[in-house]
Amino acid sequence: MGGNQEGLTTWISEIAWRDFYINILYHYPRVSMHRAFKTDTEALTWNEPGEKFEAWKEGRTGIPIVDAAMRQLNETGWMHNRLRMVTAMFLTKNLFIDWRLGEAYFMSKLVDGFLASNNGGWQWSASTGTDSAPYFRVFNPVTQSERFDPKAISFASGCRSWPNSTTNAFTIPAAKAALFRRGIRDLLWT
């Protein structure tokens, strides 16, 4: 058990998350019936999905980290955990589209689709779940790109429809990046 202790600890904690969400499903079966764990959040009003939902699904939002992740999901059936959080938060907290739609879309595509973990992950991201991220916590796609994959090497790997050259693939146009940094949302297609 020597060596990479940090990696081991992370791995054990991820396995614990899986067990945790299985227990939530067992003790609170409403979460498997399109209900939020935090029932008061069911009063939230979501935007009509429409074209923005289609753009999210097809990986053409204009936000490279989101688009590469969604194309990878569509083409391979898999997406890294961090990107699942980024794309789920983007759908629910930037586009204000109901987490249930994203949850169902992920289930229709993921090769490791698993009700308990998928529901737990979506409700965590949307702040409707057990241990949820607080509602004001929104992953910023710009800083997430910069922190975890600035050269877009790993996030876009295995994605046929992503440009071959990764140079600047994750550079978000400066104006949009500035808007995100200032916390202004909803201007993605301007």
Ligand SMILES: Cc1cc2nc3c(=O)[nH]c(=O)nc-3n(C[C@H](O)[C@H](O)[C@H](O)COP(=O)(O)OP(=O)(O)OC[C@H]3O[C@@H](n4cnc5c(N)ncnc54)[C@H](O)[C@@H]3O)c2cc1C
């Ligand atoms: C929105 C969203 C949806 C998700 N949908 C699913 C799903 O349908 N099926 C699924 O198995 N996992 C899901 N997860 C959890 C996680 O993304 C995947 O388990 C992980 O990406 C699998 O990658 P890995 O095999 O490299 O696991 P590793 O990172 O190597 O972890 C080892 C094992 O731990 C478990 N695990 C890892 N991360 C998590 C996590 N955050 N929550 C629960 N268990 C975890 C998995 O069983 C995984 O196989 C979701 C997470 C989010 C945020």
